[in-house]
Structure formats: structure tokens, C-alpha cells
Amino acid sequence: MRTDAFALRHIGPRESQLPEMLKTINASDLDQLVYETIPDDIRLKAPLDLDPAMTEFEFMDHITKLGAKNKVFSTYIGLGYHAAIVPAVIQRNILENPGWYTAYTPYQAEIAQGRLEAILNFQTVVIELSGMEIANASLLDEGTAAAEAMALLFDVRTRDQKKNNVNKFFVSEEILPQTLSVLQTRSTPIGIELVVGNHETFDFSAEFFGAMLQYPGKHGQVHDYSGFIAKAKEKEIKTAVAADILSLVKLTSPGEMGADVVVGTSQRFGIPLGYGGPHAAFFTTKEEYKRSMPGRIIGVTQDVNGNRALRMALQTREQHIKRDKATSNICTAQVLLAVMAGMYAVYHGPKGLQYIAEKVHASAVTTVEALNKLGIYQSNTAYFDTILLKADAQKVKAIAEKNEVNFYYPDNNSIQIAFNETVSTDDINKIIRIFAEAVGKESITIKDLEADKNYGDGMERQSTFLQHDVFNSYHSESALMRYIKKLERKDLSLNHSMISLGSCTMKLNAAAEMLPLSMATWNNIHPFAPLNQAEGYQTMLKKLEHQLNVVTGFAGTTLQPNSGAQGEYAGLMVIRAYHLSRGDHHRNVCLIPSSAHGTNPASAAMAGMKIVVTKTLENGNMDVEDLRAKAIEHKDDLSCLMVTYPSTHGVYESAIREITQIIHDNGGQVYMDGANMNAQVGLTNPATIGADVCHLNLHKTFAIPHGGGGPGVGPICVAEHLVPFLPTNPVIPTGGNAAITAISAAPWGSALVCLISYGYISMLGAEGLTSATKHAILNANYIKTKLESYYPILYTGERNRVAHEMILDCRSFKQNGIEVSDIAKRLMDYGFHAPTVSFPVAGTLMVEPTESEDLSELDRFCDAMISIRKEIENSNAEDTNNVLKNAPHTLAMLTADSWSLPYTREQAAFPLEYISENKFWPSVRRVDDAYGDRNLICSCAPIEAYMEN
Incomplete structure (x- = not known):
């Protein structure tokens, strides 16, 4: 066994566990499972054409050498981006935690x-x-x-x-x-x-x-x-x-x-x-x-x-x-x-923030005063941190870059310098020397910052801010470290247990993928730095685009969209631009299945499209005949179809090639939502099913962490005819030769976290990526088989398989007085985050285990769900004082002097034996959403100031 293979560490099920899992689902091997799950006509015939997989050690050596190709200059470009000091206590205890x-x-x-x-x-x-x-x-x-x-x-x-x-x-x-x-x-x-x-x-x-x-x-x-x-x-x-x-x-x-x-x-x-x-x-x-x-x-x-x-x-x-x-x-x-x-x-507090802001402003004022003595003047009558100087931009630029300094040059006679909190007096003296050389004068050396202010008349802030205790209590490292840890203990994350969220693919975010984010050669580059200073980034980003092209079967990729929803919008805007380029200004109808994620119609509306909803059959599949009828009805104005594959219901629809052909026959394009791409990689792809463009959730399929609700990255991959329309940026041009305007602010969006997906693909390689997809399907079908006699599985494929996720139907439990939300809250007592609740079908749970979970974790989750099912059987509609309705149970409840509930403390907190080994305690009981909506407070003001007595 190769212990240095990254796939061994990323993929949960051990080789020794496969026989038991395959026996449970009645499959001889993974290939049979794939055959019974994915339609024959869309399975790939050849492996992905990717470089051989790197080990973690090889990747770390590779990414370190690649990072060394980035030139970390002192950068004063500004334009909304500034060098910042990441306090080590925050970097170690949040970013790297x-x-x-x-x-x-x-x-x-x-x-x-x-x-x-x-x-x-x-x-x-x-x-x-x-x-x-x-x-x-x-x-x-x-x-x-x-x-x-x-x-x-x-x-x-x-x-x-x-x-x-x-x-x-x-x-x-x-x-x-x-x-x-x-x-x-x-x-x-x-x-x-x-x-x-x-x-x-x-x-x-x-x-x-x-x-x-x-x-x-x-x-x-x-x-x-x-x-x-x-x-x-x-x-x-x-x-x-x-x-x-x-x-x-x-x-x-x-x-x-x-x-x-x-x-x-x-x-x-x-x-x-x-x-x-x-x-x-x-x-x-x-x-x-x-x-x-x-x-x-x-x-x-x-x-x-x-x-x-x-x-x-x-x-x-x-x-x-x-x-x-x-x-x-x-x-x-x-x-x-x-x-x-x-x-x-919190760490700096209001006084610390004032010190930082004053230092930044003083750096600007001091530089202006020194440059005035050299006969170089700036034109802003009032400023905070950015000065605009009049001088020969090309001459200054050459000298500045020789000294590893970046300014911004609005035109040939202007130089813009934006100061930041990292600037020291040594940095200011270097700036002065650059300008002195440019004008052929002897430089001036400053030792201290000027105290003058140049905010403008009456513009200095008079009002106070951040007077709450939280911003005035944690200014030592030990105090902040403990505060961060106190908050962390209240949260259930993947480092405690599986988070089996359907549609959200909460897979392992490997430490080896995350480490480069802390390297100065990667995290300290300005997005508008000259391209020759970002050679490492350019190599990595182009390679990642190529990898995604190979995975999707498409010809071009833009990494600019910095969320899945942005990717949806970008894909639709590229389709719109394609139609406009052909004179088809009238093509604005977007067909969307009724089962689609809510962002699909919202994105289409933002792209100026008219939404036409197509029907879904009882088995969860798209109604092909209804789709055909509506495509024909709107053929003169049809822009596109938005389709998720596998479907939002967790099924590989066998008619997908027919569906995409219908759209093409009627003049439309096919946008594929990549939310479920974790069930495609290496086995099929958007190009093969007939799509023209797809977005990918790098924070799902390609291992960028969710981070409590972001960051996300949502690149789009497109067929050859759509490549010219990929988006550009006004400062650093990107995209195609007929590019649409920017989708997000930075040329390559959230470039830093693209390192994670680059590492994920590079360390898994073609074989590892394909194996990950197979194991995601295996894990889902294992859970399906273990739970289907307790919870009806709402949708399955033609051979009774699910894709990488499934929907558990909990609607019948209402006769016992139990709602799906009660199951979600009770799972907390078992140490699990609930699966996706009531999406895409109300009263259901959508479960996606991913490939990262091994057999023991899958079994713990199944045991918890089976135990909850037995608790449901013992409930009735008249009894609202039961273990499900009272869930979750807090430590305060369990340690109170009195216990008046009709079940034991052990039943409440430790219903299964494994829980006592690693108990997670919810910090509050069930929250009252209605109360919060009636009394909306969204800041740290003391709650007593707002609540009615």
C-alpha cells in the first residue's frame, strides 16, 4: 500500500471496508455500481488527461518553488486593495483552524x-x-x-x-x-x-x-x-x-x-x-x-x-x-x-484602530511634505491615505520597479501612492529616494512621522464607535485566543463529525491544500500588480483552468466569479453575449425545471431573461415532453435551459442527452448547474451530456472550505463557441476577444483559495479524482441501503440507485406529531449536523456523505438516524413533551438540580453508546425565529436595550 498517496488520505472508506459495503448494497465492485448508476451513453470512455498525481510532500515542494516565482514588492497601488497585517493570533486560530x-x-x-x-x-x-x-x-x-x-x-x-x-x-x-x-x-x-x-x-x-x-x-x-x-x-x-x-x-x-x-x-x-x-x-x-x-x-x-x-x-x-x-x-x-x-x-479595539488609521494618514502627510521639498507636488486638497503626484510616470515607474516598489500610474504624468498599515519610516524614505532619483536631486531622510492632518475642513469624525465590551476586552493574545476558543467550542464543524448536507458537498479540506494560503509569496500579491510579478500565480491559475477544462470537457474557463451564484450569473451573461453577437437580441427565454435551486431563476432574472418553468414527473425527473413542448413554443426566443446534473433529486436522468438536444434543435444553449459535479468527475462531464456552459462550486467539488458560509469560488467552463465572451477586467484585461465586462472586482476573483483546488486536483490526479467520485456514489448508496427500511427514499434511478446524495422522506411522521425540523434538532444530541432540511422537497432531508467519510462514520450516522426513527415511533401527535420536540438538550439542562421531563437524562443526551466518547453540547436550546423577526437586532448592542420587559 502506497502510504504517500494523497487519495489514501482524502478518500474515507478503507480498502478492507469495501467488501462489506459492496455486499450491503448488493454490488460486486465499484464498476458495477457505476454501471447501475450512470446512464451508459454518457459515461466517459477514457481516463482524464491530467498530470500524474503528486504526493503531499511533492506538492508542497512544487507550490513553494512556484510561489518563489511571485515577486513580493512593496505595493502602494491601492484601488480598494491594501497590504494588511494579519495578526498571528487570528491567522493561527481562525484562518488555519x-x-x-x-x-x-x-x-x-x-x-x-x-x-x-x-x-x-x-x-x-x-x-x-x-x-x-x-x-x-x-x-x-x-x-x-x-x-x-x-x-x-x-x-x-x-x-x-x-x-x-x-x-x-x-x-x-x-x-x-x-x-x-x-x-x-x-x-x-x-x-x-x-x-x-x-x-x-x-x-x-x-x-x-x-x-x-x-x-x-x-x-x-x-x-x-x-x-x-x-x-x-x-x-x-x-x-x-x-x-x-x-x-x-x-x-x-x-x-x-x-x-x-x-x-x-x-x-x-x-x-x-x-x-x-x-x-x-x-x-x-x-x-x-x-x-x-x-x-x-x-x-x-x-x-x-x-x-x-x-x-x-x-x-x-x-x-x-x-x-x-x-x-x-x-x-x-x-x-x-x-x-x-x-x-x-476586537483585537485592536477602537483605540487600536485609531492608532492604525492615524499612522497611515501620517505616513501620507509625511511623504507629501518631503516630496514638496523636492519640488514634487500632489493635487488632492484633502486625503486620507492616497496621494496623487505630478511627475514623469514612466521614469518613476522604471526606478520604482528597480527598487521593488509598485505605485499606480493613472496617466503618463501622474503617480498615485496609497499608504497602508505595513508602511514604516524606512519604506517612506525609499519612496522619497525613488522620486529624488527621478528628478535628479539629493534625497531627504525623515526620521519621524508628521502629526499634521489633511482630511479636509470639518471632515474629521466626531462620533464614537465600538464602545461595546467585546471590542474593549481582548487586546492581549492570550485573551483573544481564549475568546476565539470559547466561540469555537459552540460550533459543530467537520473536525467533530460528518456534515452530510445534500447539495453542499462538505468534504475533507486537506491540510496540505490549505498550507500555501499562509505563505507570503502567495498571500501578499496585489491583484493589479504587473503580470511579470505574478508568474507563480499566472502559472497556477492557467494550470487550474486547464485542469477544469479537462474535467468538464470544455474549451475555456474563467476563475473570476467568486461564488456559485456569481458563476450562474456569469454563465447566463456569456450565453446572452453569444446570442447578441449573432444578432439574436430577442432570445431571452430561459427554461428552468420546477425542481431547480432557487438561485437559478434569480440569476436568470438578473440576466434579463424571461423564466419559463418546466414540469417535473412524479419520479423526480424532468418532464421531457413538457420541456419539448415549451422549447418548441418558444423556439424563436429561446435563450437557454438551466439544468442541474445529476438532478437536484439525486438522480442521473437517462434522458439528459435527449433534453440537451431538444434545446439545441430550438436555437438555445444549455447551462449546467455544477452543484452536483462531485458525482461527475472522471465518470462523465458537462460536455458529454450536451451542455454548453457550466459553473463549478470549487467550495464543494474541489475542496475549498465553506468557512461557515464562504469563501466560495464559482468559475464557469464553456464550449469553444463561448470562449470569446468570458469576462474581462478594466485594470488587468482577462477573458476572450469579445469579453463581457467584469463579473466581480478582481481579475481572477478569489485567486488565493484557488490554490486549494489546484492542490486537490494535482494531488489526486486522474485516477484519484475518478476514485473519489466512485466512493462518493458508494457512500451515498450505502446510507440509502442502511436507511431505506426506516425512511422512504424519495427518488432513485432506473436501477434503484442514487447518485452522490439522496432524499429521505419524513412527511409521514407528521402523524406522530414530528416535523422534519425536529429530526434536525435531535441529530444535534447525537453529535451530527442535520442534512439539508426541506430542500428541494418540503418535509424531507437531503443526505450527501461525500467520499471523505469512512465506514465507521457512516455507520454512526446511520445508527443515529435509526435510533431517531425509533424515537419517532414512540411519539404521538398529542404529546409535545418528548425527546424530539425538546431537542436539542443542553449541558445546563442535564446538570440542573431538577429534571421533570418524561424521559431520562441519559435518553436525552446519550441515546447511543458512542456519544459519551465525544459528546458535543449545543450551547442554547431551540431558537425562536419568530421572536427574532419581530425584534430584529443585528449588532452587539446590549439585548436589554431592545427587549420589551
């Missing part, structure tokens, strides 16, 4: 209280710094957050504005270039007309519903926008401000100026540059717009005992409810990065 990075989205609040508190801290930080009333749990990046702000303001237009179809949106020419590009992408399909101009000469006519401002501006100028915003309000024009978070520590907040929405990125709060991401964007607004907010909100509520508890509020995954009426398709966040940014604020 599987207790934080392997957690799932906190849908089961009782076992996610630590993560929820950390996100609440983040929301508090951005609410108070922005001067707004409500925040969400983060968005993907500043560019897409700005686009979400535009969409919100469009959605909340006044009645008269909607009646008169007012659709113009003003964007200040001070906006960051990548943000403008994303706004251009997102505005056109939904009928918004962008008008870019000077905010000082804006005419405030009734044709406009909203405006977007940058604070400070892209060249560093600090503007007082209070007058602009006041005039806009008079004309019923709502205003969004994209703001630099560190500047808000010292500058008057946009909320105090009267803004309606404030967005930005929290990257400066201790998040690595990472060649563009992942970084947590923030989105804050007024409470009156809470029902139109995108993404998730973490709110305060109480549990059944009246104790304080946290949970996700307001059903904010709005696309599952509104579907094609949704204004956003966002179903994820950047939770891991938001947690880090929030902890950065």
Missing part, C-alpha cells in the same frame, strides 16, 4: 452560536463605522456589493418613479474602475441606464432614482458629500456610498452625511491581499430597507427558555422564496473573512 474553516453556513443556529457571534461582531463594526442602521453578514467584494446597492435602490424606488419607469443611475467618475465595470455588467440586463459623471455638476433631474459615490475617491480625494446627498433627497434620489473602511475610523461617516446605503471591503482589517481575494465586502443600509437587503443578516433572538440566542434572520436567502422575482441571487457570504475582520476589530 479547521474548527473555523470547515464549518457550514449557520442554518442550524443551536450548533453555530460561536460563528454567529463572530459575524454579529463584524456587522457591528461596519454598522458603526459606516453610520448606518443595519448590516448583512458580508458580501463577495466591493464591486459586487456596489452592484447589490444599485439593485436595492432600484427595487425601493418610489411609486411614482416605478410608474414613470425612472431608470437612470448616476455613478461618480471617482468610482473605482473595477466597480464601474461590475455596475455596467449588472445594470444593462435589468434595464438600468448608468450615467457616469462629475458629482459636483450633477443636475439632480427627475430621470434619476439613485447615485453611487466613492469615499474617498479613486485618486484619494476626500469629498464632503453631505450637500450632494441633501440635494438628492430633495429630488427623491437615493444615494449609495462605496467607502474605505479604515478611513471611516477618522472621517465623517457616510451615514452621518445622509447616505441610504454604504458598501465597501473589509480587506484592510487583517485580510491578506491574496491576488484579489477572498475578502469580505460589507453592506449597510437603513432599517426601512431590510426586506430588500441582499444576502444574510445575523440577528439576536431567544431560545425556548428565554435565553439570548443568535440566528440568521429574515429568511434572507430571498431567492428561495421570490425565485424569479428576487432582486439578488446571493446565497452565500464571505463568512471566514468576515470573522477575521471582526476579530481584527
Whole structure:
């Protein structure tokens, strides 16, 4: 046995366990199982054409040498990205800690209280710094957050504005270039007309519903926008401000100026540059717009005992409810990065943040004063951290790069320098020497930073912020380390037990894949650094694109979309561009099966498409005849079909080739949702089934950790005819020769975490990837066989097999008074996170074990489900005081002096023997969602200040 083979460590079932598992499912070997599961006509005939698998040691040597090809210069480019110091205590205890990075989205609040508190801290930080009333749990990046702000303001237009179809949106020419590009992408399909101009000469006519401002501006100028915003309000024009978070520590907040929405990125709060991401964007607004907010909100509520508890509020995954009426398709966040940014604020506190901001500003002021003495002047009348100098850009650039320094050069006579918290007096002196050489003068040496301020008249912040105890208590490493650990203990993550979430593929995130994220040669590169300084990144990203092309059978890939929902949108926008290029402007009908994930219709609506829903048969498959009829009916206007494969019901539909051919015969394209790609890799692929484009969830199939609800990466892979339309970036061009504008802010999206998927594919190789898929199918069918006599399996394939996941039907248990949510809560007592609840069918559980779990863990889960089934049998509709209805049971309940429940403490907490060896205790009892929605609180303000007596 090769003990250095990565597949041996990634794939859970041991070779010695296979005979028992195969016997249980009545298959002679894995090949028979594949034959009985995947339709004959779509199985691949040859192995994937990938490089041989590396061992973990070989990969670490490879990635270290590749990283050495990146040049880590002192970078002052700015444009929304700045070098930041990641406190070691946060790097080690959060970024590098599987207790934080392997957690799932906190849908089961009782076992996610630590993560929820950390996100609440983040929301508090951005609410108070922005001067707004409500925040969400983060968005993907500043560019897409700005686009979400535009969409919100469009959605909340006044009645008269909607009646008169007012659709113009003003964007200040001070906006960051990548943000403008994303706004251009997102505005056109939904009928918004962008008008870019000077905010000082804006005419405030009734044709406009909203405006977007940058604070400070892209060249560093600090503007007082209070007058602009006041005039806009008079004309019923709502205003969004994209703001630099560190500047808000010292500058008057946009909320105090009267803004309606404030967005930005929290990257400066201790998040690595990472060649563009992942970084947590923030989105804050007024409470009156809470029902139109995108993404998730973490709110305060109480549990059944009246104790304080946290949970996700307001059903904010709005696309599952509104579907094609949704204004956003966002179903994820950047939770891991938001947690880090929030902890950065906890660690430094308000005084520490003020010190950092003052140092950054002083660095800028000191440099300006020194350069003035050299006869080099800058043009910003007020600034925080970014100065705009007039000099020969080409001469300065040559000298700067010789000294391993990057500035930004807006034109041939301008140099822009953005200062950050890493800057020292030595760095400032190097900058001065560069300019002195450029103008042929003797340099000036500074020893101390200037204390002068140049924020602009009346622009210095007067209001306090972060006065809550949490931001004033944990400023030593030991204190913060213990606080982080206290929160971690409240959360169930993959380092405790299997998380068998159907549609979400919670597989192992191997340590060897994660280690490069901490390397300075990878995490400290600016996304707009010259390409010759990112040779390692360029090699890795191109190789990953090639690997994904091989896996999908397609010709081209873009890694730019930084979530699965962004990938969906990108795929549809590429299809749209293809039709437009052929003069088919009328092709806007998108067929979507009724069983589709809610992001599908939401994405189609955002892409300006008309959604036509196709029927699903009783066996869970698409109704081919209904699809055919609707494709023919709309053949003149058909744009595409959105299809998930295997289906959302966990079945490889045998008619898939016929389905895709119907679409092509009627002039449409086929978009395949890659949510279930873990059941395809190495066995079939999107090109083989007849798709034209697919998105991939790298945070599912390709091992990027979920991190409590993000980061995600959602690249799209496309057939040859769609390659020209892959998206570009306005600063570093990417994509095809007829590229659409940007999908997200950075050229390659969240490039840093692409290292994980690159490692996953490189260490598994073709054989390992295929074996992983086979074992994912094996594990799912093993659970199916073990549980099908206790829980009906809702859908199976033609040979009674499931794909990599299955749906357990729990609807009949209502006769015993038990809802599917009761089973989900009871599983916590057994030490498991619940499978996916009530999706895609209400009253069901969708189970996906992945290939990472071995036989003993699968058996523990099955034993728990069987034990719960017996508990259901002993329940009745009249009895609501039973072990299921009272679940989960906390340590406080079990150790209380009195016990009045009609079952024993042992039945409550230790229903099976294995639990006592590794007990996980939920920290609160069942939360009251309705109470939280009635009393929405989404910041750290003391709960007593809001609750009614």
C-alpha cells in the first residue's frame, strides 16, 4: 500500500471496508455500481488527461518553488486593495483552524452560536463605522456589493418613479474602475441606464432614482458629500456610498452625511491581499430597507427558555422564496473573512484602530511634505491615505520597479501612492529616494512621522464607535485566543463529525491544500500588480483552468466569479453575449425545471431573461415532453435551459442527452448547474451530456472550505463557441476577444483559495479524482441501503440507485406529531449536523456523505438516524413533551438540580453508546425565529436595550 498517496488520505472508506459495503448494497465492485448508476451513453470512455498525481510532500515542494516565482514588492497601488497585517493570533486560530474553516453556513443556529457571534461582531463594526442602521453578514467584494446597492435602490424606488419607469443611475467618475465595470455588467440586463459623471455638476433631474459615490475617491480625494446627498433627497434620489473602511475610523461617516446605503471591503482589517481575494465586502443600509437587503443578516433572538440566542434572520436567502422575482441571487457570504475582520476589530479595539488609521494618514502627510521639498507636488486638497503626484510616470515607474516598489500610474504624468498599515519610516524614505532619483536631486531622510492632518475642513469624525465590551476586552493574545476558543467550542464543524448536507458537498479540506494560503509569496500579491510579478500565480491559475477544462470537457474557463451564484450569473451573461453577437437580441427565454435551486431563476432574472418553468414527473425527473413542448413554443426566443446534473433529486436522468438536444434543435444553449459535479468527475462531464456552459462550486467539488458560509469560488467552463465572451477586467484585461465586462472586482476573483483546488486536483490526479467520485456514489448508496427500511427514499434511478446524495422522506411522521425540523434538532444530541432540511422537497432531508467519510462514520450516522426513527415511533401527535420536540438538550439542562421531563437524562443526551466518547453540547436550546423577526437586532448592542420587559 502506497502510504504517500494523497487519495489514501482524502478518500474515507478503507480498502478492507469495501467488501462489506459492496455486499450491503448488493454490488460486486465499484464498476458495477457505476454501471447501475450512470446512464451508459454518457459515461466517459477514457481516463482524464491530467498530470500524474503528486504526493503531499511533492506538492508542497512544487507550490513553494512556484510561489518563489511571485515577486513580493512593496505595493502602494491601492484601488480598494491594501497590504494588511494579519495578526498571528487570528491567522493561527481562525484562518488555519479547521474548527473555523470547515464549518457550514449557520442554518442550524443551536450548533453555530460561536460563528454567529463572530459575524454579529463584524456587522457591528461596519454598522458603526459606516453610520448606518443595519448590516448583512458580508458580501463577495466591493464591486459586487456596489452592484447589490444599485439593485436595492432600484427595487425601493418610489411609486411614482416605478410608474414613470425612472431608470437612470448616476455613478461618480471617482468610482473605482473595477466597480464601474461590475455596475455596467449588472445594470444593462435589468434595464438600468448608468450615467457616469462629475458629482459636483450633477443636475439632480427627475430621470434619476439613485447615485453611487466613492469615499474617498479613486485618486484619494476626500469629498464632503453631505450637500450632494441633501440635494438628492430633495429630488427623491437615493444615494449609495462605496467607502474605505479604515478611513471611516477618522472621517465623517457616510451615514452621518445622509447616505441610504454604504458598501465597501473589509480587506484592510487583517485580510491578506491574496491576488484579489477572498475578502469580505460589507453592506449597510437603513432599517426601512431590510426586506430588500441582499444576502444574510445575523440577528439576536431567544431560545425556548428565554435565553439570548443568535440566528440568521429574515429568511434572507430571498431567492428561495421570490425565485424569479428576487432582486439578488446571493446565497452565500464571505463568512471566514468576515470573522477575521471582526476579530481584527476586537483585537485592536477602537483605540487600536485609531492608532492604525492615524499612522497611515501620517505616513501620507509625511511623504507629501518631503516630496514638496523636492519640488514634487500632489493635487488632492484633502486625503486620507492616497496621494496623487505630478511627475514623469514612466521614469518613476522604471526606478520604482528597480527598487521593488509598485505605485499606480493613472496617466503618463501622474503617480498615485496609497499608504497602508505595513508602511514604516524606512519604506517612506525609499519612496522619497525613488522620486529624488527621478528628478535628479539629493534625497531627504525623515526620521519621524508628521502629526499634521489633511482630511479636509470639518471632515474629521466626531462620533464614537465600538464602545461595546467585546471590542474593549481582548487586546492581549492570550485573551483573544481564549475568546476565539470559547466561540469555537459552540460550533459543530467537520473536525467533530460528518456534515452530510445534500447539495453542499462538505468534504475533507486537506491540510496540505490549505498550507500555501499562509505563505507570503502567495498571500501578499496585489491583484493589479504587473503580470511579470505574478508568474507563480499566472502559472497556477492557467494550470487550474486547464485542469477544469479537462474535467468538464470544455474549451475555456474563467476563475473570476467568486461564488456559485456569481458563476450562474456569469454563465447566463456569456450565453446572452453569444446570442447578441449573432444578432439574436430577442432570445431571452430561459427554461428552468420546477425542481431547480432557487438561485437559478434569480440569476436568470438578473440576466434579463424571461423564466419559463418546466414540469417535473412524479419520479423526480424532468418532464421531457413538457420541456419539448415549451422549447418548441418558444423556439424563436429561446435563450437557454438551466439544468442541474445529476438532478437536484439525486438522480442521473437517462434522458439528459435527449433534453440537451431538444434545446439545441430550438436555437438555445444549455447551462449546467455544477452543484452536483462531485458525482461527475472522471465518470462523465458537462460536455458529454450536451451542455454548453457550466459553473463549478470549487467550495464543494474541489475542496475549498465553506468557512461557515464562504469563501466560495464559482468559475464557469464553456464550449469553444463561448470562449470569446468570458469576462474581462478594466485594470488587468482577462477573458476572450469579445469579453463581457467584469463579473466581480478582481481579475481572477478569489485567486488565493484557488490554490486549494489546484492542490486537490494535482494531488489526486486522474485516477484519484475518478476514485473519489466512485466512493462518493458508494457512500451515498450505502446510507440509502442502511436507511431505506426506516425512511422512504424519495427518488432513485432506473436501477434503484442514487447518485452522490439522496432524499429521505419524513412527511409521514407528521402523524406522530414530528416535523422534519425536529429530526434536525435531535441529530444535534447525537453529535451530527442535520442534512439539508426541506430542500428541494418540503418535509424531507437531503443526505450527501461525500467520499471523505469512512465506514465507521457512516455507520454512526446511520445508527443515529435509526435510533431517531425509533424515537419517532414512540411519539404521538398529542404529546409535545418528548425527546424530539425538546431537542436539542443542553449541558445546563442535564446538570440542573431538577429534571421533570418524561424521559431520562441519559435518553436525552446519550441515546447511543458512542456519544459519551465525544459528546458535543449545543450551547442554547431551540431558537425562536419568530421572536427574532419581530425584534430584529443585528449588532452587539446590549439585548436589554431592545427587549420589551
